[in-house]
Amino acid sequence: MTKILDEPRYVCALGASQTVLAIHRAVPVFHSGSGCAARVSGDGSGTGYLATNTLPCSNISETEVVFGGEGKLRDIMSNSLRVIDGDLFVVLSGCTTEIVGDDIEQVVSEFQDTGKPVIAVSTPGFKGTNYEGHEWVIDALIRQYLTRLPKIEKIKGLVNIWGPVPSHDPYWLGDFRELENLVRELGLTPNVVFGEHRGIENLNKVPLAEFNLLVSPWVGLSNMELLKTTFGTPYLHYPTLPIGAHESSAFLRAVAGFAGLDPEPVETIIARHEEEYYYYIERSVSVFFENRTASKMFSTVTTSSRALAVAKFLINDFGLMPNKQYLTENVPVEHQERIAGYFKNFNYRIKAEVVFSTDGYLIHKQIEEEYFAGPPLIVGSIFEKQIVKKLSGNFLCVSTPFQQKVVLHSSYVGYHGGLKFLEDLYTGVYQTYN
Amino acid sequence: MAIDVKSKLCGSRESRIGSITGYSGTLHEIGQEIACAGCPSERKRCFSQASACASGCALAQAAEINDVAIVHHGPSGCAAIAQVKPAFDLLANAIGRDRSSFAYTCTDMTEADTVFGAIENLKDVVIETYNRYHPKAIFIGASCVSGIIGEDLEGIIEDVRDITGIPVAPIHCEGFKSQIWASGFDATYHAILKYIVKPPQKKTNKVNIIGFTAGMAWNTRADIIRLLDVLGLEPTFLLAASTVKELEHLPEATASITTCSTLSSYLGIGLETAYGVPFIRSLQPHGITGYEDLACQLSKVVGKEAEMEAFLQKERNVYLPGIEKIKEQLTDKRVMIAMGPNLGANIARVLQEFGMKIEHLTAWHFDKQYDDGTRPQALQYLIDHSPENFTYSVNHLQNFEFMNILNTIKPDIFVSRHPDSAIWAMKIGIPGYCVYDEYNVFGYKGTLRFGKTLLDLILNRSFTENLSKHVRLPYTDWWMRQKPDAFLLAN
Numbered sequence: 001m002t003k004i005l006d007e008p009r010y011v012c013a014l015g016a017s018q019t020v021l022a023i024h025r026a027v028p029v030f031h032s033g034s035g036c037a038a039r040v041s042g043d044g045s046g047t048g049y050l051a052t053n054t055l056p057c058s059n060i061s062e063t064e065v066v067f068g069g070e071g072k073l074r075d076i077m078s079n080s081l082r083v084i085d086g087d088l089f090v091v092l093s094g095c096t097t098e099i100v101g102d103d104i105e106q107v108v109s110e111f112q113d114t115g116k117p118v119i120a121v122s123t124p125g126f127k128g129t130n131y132e133g134h135e136w137v138i139d140a141l142i143r144q145y146l147t148r149l150p151k152i153e154k155i156k157g158l159v160n161i162w163g164p165v166p167s168h169d170p171y172w173l174g175d176f177r178e179l180e181n182l183v184r185e186l187g188l189t190p191n192v193v194f195g196e197h198r199g200i201e202n203l204n205k206v207p208l209a210e211f212n213l214l215v216s217p218w219v220g221l222s223n224m225e226l227l228k229t230t231f232g233t234p235y236l237h238y239p240t241l242p243i244g245a246h247e248s249s250a251f252l253r254a255v256a257g258f259a260g261l262d263p264e265p266v267e268t269i270i271a272r273h274e275e276e277y278y279y280y281i282e283r284s285v286s287v288f289f290e291n292r293t294a295s296k297m298f299s300t301v302t303t304s305s306r307a308l309a310v311a312k313f314l315i316n317d318f319g320l321m322p323n324k325q326y327l328t329e330n331v332p333v334e335h336q337e338r339i340a341g342y343f344k345n346f347n348y349r350i351k352a353e354v355v356f357s358t359d360g361y362l363i364h365k366q367i368e369e370e371y372f373a374g375p376p377l378i379v380g381s382i383f384e385k386q387i388v389k390k391l392s393g394n395f396l397c398v399s400t401p402f403q404q405k406v407v408l409h410s411s412y413v414g415y416h417g418g419l420k421f422l423e424d425l426y427t428g429v430y431q432t433y434n
Numbered sequence: 435m436a437i438d439v440k441s442k443l444c445g446s447r448e449s450r451i452g453s454i455t456g457y458s459g460t461l462h463e464i465g466q467e468i469a470c471a472g473c474p475s476e477r478k479r480c481f482s483q484a485s486a487c488a489s490g491c492a493l494a495q496a497a498e499i500n501d502v503a504i505v506h507h508g509p510s511g512c513a514a515i516a517q518v519k520p521a522f523d524l525l526a527n528a529i530g531r532d533r534s535s536f537a538y539t540c541t542d543m544t545e546a547d548t549v550f551g552a553i554e555n556l557k558d559v560v561i562e563t564y565n566r567y568h569p570k571a572i573f574i575g576a577s578c579v580s581g582i583i584g585e586d587l588e589g590i591i592e593d594v595r596d597i598t599g600i601p602v603a604p605i606h607c608e609g610f611k612s613q614i615w616a617s618g619f620d621a622t623y624h625a626i627l628k629y630i631v632k633p634p635q636k637k638t639n640k641v642n643i644i645g646f647t648a649g650m651a652w653n654t655r656a657d658i659i660r661l662l663d664v665l666g667l668e669p670t671f672l673l674a675a676s677t678v679k680e681l682e683h684l685p686e687a688t689a690s691i692t693t694c695s696t697l698s699s700y701l702g703i704g705l706e707t708a709y710g711v712p713f714i715r716s717l718q719p720h721g722i723t724g725y726e727d728l729a730c731q732l733s734k735v736v737g738k739e740a741e742m743e744a745f746l747q748k749e750r751n752v753y754l755p756g757i758e759k760i761k762e763q764l765t766d767k768r769v770m771i772a773m774g775p776n777l778g779a780n781i782a783r784v785l786q787e788f789g790m791k792i793e794h795l796t797a798w799h800f801d802k803q804y805d806d807g808t809r810p811q812a813l814q815y816l817i818d819h820s821p822e823n824f825t826y827s828v829n830h831l832q833n834f835e836f837m838n839i840l841n842t843i844k845p846d847i848f849v850s851r852h853p854d855s856a857i858w859a860m861k862i863g864i865p866g867y868c869v870y871d872e873y874n875v876f877g878y879k880g881t882l883r884f885g886k887t888l889l890d891l892i893l894n895r896s897f898t899e900n901l902s903k904h905v906r907l908p909y910t911d912w913w914m915r916q917k918p919d920a921f922l923l924a925n
Contacts, residue, residue, distance in 0.1 A: 002558040002559055002562050003541065003544075003559070004539055004540075004542070004559045004562055004563070005510055005539060005541070005542040006563075006566070007519075007538070008510055008513045008514065008540055010510060011510055011514050012509045012510045012511030012512075013511075014511055027908075030484055033578050033610055034485040034609060034613060035486050035609050036487075036609075038484065038486055038490060039490070039511050047858075049905070051854050052484055053484060053833045053852075053855075054833045054908055055484045056482070057482060057483055057484035057485070058482070059482050059484070059485055059613060060610050062610055064610075065610050075481065076480075079480060079481035080481065082481075082912060082913065083834055083909060083910060083921075084909065085907075085908050085909055085910045086908065094578075095509060095579045096579075096609075099579070099582050099583070124545075125508075125510065125511040125512070125543075125579070126543050126544055126545050126548050126579060127544075127545055129510065330510075382520045383519075386523070401517040401520070403517070
């Protein structure tokens, strides 16, 4: 069978450099070609404390391909420590240096007494996607860094939150902040490694957490297992990124239940949120349901995490019906059956068929063939814009490649996120004749 | 030295024309070195930051063509270039052209592919891509992986050409083969010259404008059409929103001109060498001198110097008084420039037209010559006419080096061209301006706009100062105290 990636919605394992960059003052060191860092620089993440062209890189040339690049990496690494003001250095290998057989772990082992942690992760592009690469970076941080910290007592109520994959997803940052807010409301202390001013201080607290909370269908599961075996930390695997009242309330109950919290105050928190949520919904309900152009059926063309979040919201919270859900991040085979199962237990036993595909062309063909009982709603990436136009449907761009609007800190997660989702989706009502 | 459009590879700029990515000296020093010794030799670095590779330039350029497909033979990350598609859709849409047969696919090479090769899958993907989109030509983009494992891209093209009936052209843009991303421009133009271009049937009044965009910003497109109309000529904008049919007819043009000779030299010289299309070796049309030089040299080709002079005089009457006023206020303002070699030399000249004092010019790489052995015109003009000498470096997009220089000389403004460059000056409180679009300083009109913008940026520093108070550079104090060329190795 032809292996074709048509309209790529993910990048290669080196995209895990974004996971490193999301840890404030952590420095990815590329042992790769000169263009790799730019290729995997994420979607609209632009600059920051560090940006693509500030990242140490061995800029591999023909010489290293012929004679090996370990010497060059040694130079780059030792001078990175002198030039770059960082707290943690993560060497990432690319395709070329893996094929020529450079031993990056050997080189990195020479920097163990420099006063700054230096670790190595094998992330050649041909070995996997940026989502798998994300797991490999977390894995390396646990094995090569966290296990070497002095052992301290666990902190009651401290919860590590994992799930959103930094930078490749335009809403990752806002999503983390909303998850933190929800967890904090329960009286727990959220600990997120990624984003502004968290950095190595929060990374160091990872082994001290009472439990890990993974909000993702599959990315990070292997890391949760490793944290469990390494530090004895239990974890709650909650596959659904919660959008809107129905899912946010379910999320709060699940986390509170896992943490063994008293349900009564939790219900008070939920009631207050739902009251506020439906105040706004009630004011705008006619916009949603009394118009000529809004969709009644939808498909998602996005990552399994985003697709599940959107499907749960649109079905369980908002009463729409699903067509096929296209999961595009090259989901590893071992997770596919379980993930398909997540789409089989919506309210009223509604089910959605899932299609695991990296082929944008075939996805669009199938969308064209499906019956949407009116204008289709397609929730996906910018690659879906043309097909939606062709079908006179409604479109919401939620995942990479994005290029649709500027996202600074907003999110669709939580109660407020659900309202924002509706604002963005139903803006379409005013953009066509109604 | 000449361009052989029939050869399999065009080779890198390093090997063909001795281009370099590391240098530290002055304008006059490098001028003397290229005049006497012939070539400043490359100084390598023992610390470097991620730059850019040839495949990005090569395939993003090729992806500008409306009715082609690109099949990238590499792992998924390489094919992130496909994300340029929505932007080019917007461009084509804006000028009313169709892009529905464009596609960017990838063979998504895996670990097994690196061991066993994946040439059969590549063949299938090329055919499948054709069957899906029916493009007018297909480019096969090489990658580091396809290059290292020795995939024979040429080996499949006859087969797939027979099946699809369209030109199938490999672009050899393997990232490790050149440190100079502009080698990627050459690789794409080589593929166009070798596989797409057809021998001329007649001469036309077209002018090949080899640039990055189609002149959409500030509607420069209309200004260019008006300018060429004076000479009875019409533009073919390359490669943005162009078509395979336009490319086939490139040899029929009256002349080729360019907004950037770093970008265009291979195509311009190739068309001249193989088909006799004059490549106008003027300054580029930035600022007053550059605009007039291009206009005059092009008008000579068609013998309409008088008509052009009359047209320019009308424009001068409109714009020069405003430019003079701005010049009064910009005179003696101190500036640092960081750009590609040719645009940097052109913009330096424009800034000197405003009376500004250049404190430092850094080029992302350095071409001492082009493929016909000629010196880059804007560089030679600057060497010959700059009122003063200044420090000059070749930088390879090394942020740590130019931030060190900026922090030392603290100019009134930093003018750059590359995403994520000007904003770094702003982080240390220096106004920065990214000359993002190639037509930014086009003609008298653009020169006036450019000068006014610089003046405003120097006056209202509010955002720059606010930003600089709240961020810090990712560099150690130690580094900021070193000489900027501390990591350039001696030859």
